[in-house]
Amino acid sequence: DGGVVFEDVHFGYGPEREILKGVSFVVPPGKSLAIVGPSGAGKSTISRLLFRFYDVSRGRVLIDGQDVRGVTQASLRAAIGIVPQDTVLFNDTIYYNVAYGRPGAPREEVEAAARLARIHDFVVSLPDGYDTRVGERGLKLSGGEKQRVAIARTILKGPPILLFDEATSALDTQTEREIQISLREVAENRTTLMIAHRLSTVVDADEILVLDKGRVVERGRHAALLAAG
Ligand code: ADP
Ligand code: ADP
Numbered sequence: 001d002g003g004v005v006f007e008d009v010h011f012g013y014g015p016e017r018e019i020l021k022g023v024s025f026v027v028p029p030g031k032s033l034a035i036v037g038p039s040g041a042g043k044s045t046i047s048r049l050l051f052r053f054y055d056v057s058r059g060r061v062l063i064d065g066q067d068v069r070g071v072t073q074a075s076l077r078a079a080i081g082i083v084p085q086d087t088v089l090f091n092d093t094i095y096y097n098v099a100y101g102r103p104g105a106p107r108e109e110v111e112a113a114a115r116l117a118r119i120h121d122f123v124v125s126l127p128d129g130y131d132t133r134v135g136e137r138g139l140k141l142s143g144g145e146k147q148r149v150a151i152a153r154t155i156l157k158g159p160p161i162l163l164f165d166e167a168t169s170a171l172d173t174q175t176e177r178e179i180q181i182s183l184r185e186v187a188e189n190r191t192t193l194m195i196a197h198r199l200s201t202v203v204d205a206d207e208i209l210v211l212d213k214g215r216v217v218e219r220g221r222h223a224a225l226l227a228a229g
Helices: 041-052 073-079 092-100 107-115 120-124 144-155 175-189 222-228
Strands: 004-011 022-029 032-036 058-063 080-083 159-164 193-197 207-212 214-222
Touching: 004 041, 022 032, 022 041, 022 058, 022 193, 022 207, 022 214, 032 041, 041 058, 041 159, 041 193, 073 080, 080 144, 092 107, 092 144, 107 120, 107 144, 107 175, 144 175, 159 175, 207 222, 214 222
Parallel strands: 032 193, 032 207, 080 159, 159 193
Antiparallel strands: 004 022, 004 058, 207 214
């Protein structure tokens, strides 16, 4: 379960301007879809419709075959795990930050999630390990480390759908590349939506949509899209 469908979705924040002009896609359960496009194309709007921060003006958004208009915000939050661009960690321990979505989770599970997010080795290299405090009054983590903690948190929570909303866009190319490699394992057998500026960051997606001015202008696999320029 956990498929996502957009069916001829139209949407505008106000009546004067349509932001999405008939967007359709299917992410089958366990598959990944990347949405790339320039700033202002409508990518974040798609994630907001998925979470039902807004409702479509025309068309449908389905999760698990169910129209999201019949689903509560609480169920949507449980079904979709989001890793946003800028994660703000709590001024608390690394354990607390990873286990945030599942308080009291056993250490082994926290560590397994951190391994998958490629942050475990770093954490155990610290004198206080998972008990290290982070944030303003604790250890200052790099942008990449923070994103890895956020990814570990989402993995541990275990939602059927993962949404990476520009999750690596703020990082340098090298760090972004490393995190993308671990995301490939994370995304395996889970329904995954990745939103990104650059085509180069979503090489592993099963399908890629190129969005421009609220329309899908191209769709395909990475190599084919690169060849098309
Ligand atoms: P992207 O994520 O691709 O950069 P967005 O979905 O954030 O694009 O925005 C698409 C368009 O919608 C932009 O023109 C933006 O200015 C407009 N927009 C975004 N949020 C709002 C809002 N809350 N009210 C009005 N217009 C908005
Ligand atoms: P912006 O600040 O970019 O104009 P919003 O305030 O609408 O946009 O949302 C900020 C981001 O948080 C969006 O990209 C949205 O997808 C994301 N988001 C969606 N659901 C959640 C959630 N449950 N918890 C935290 N962030 C969420």
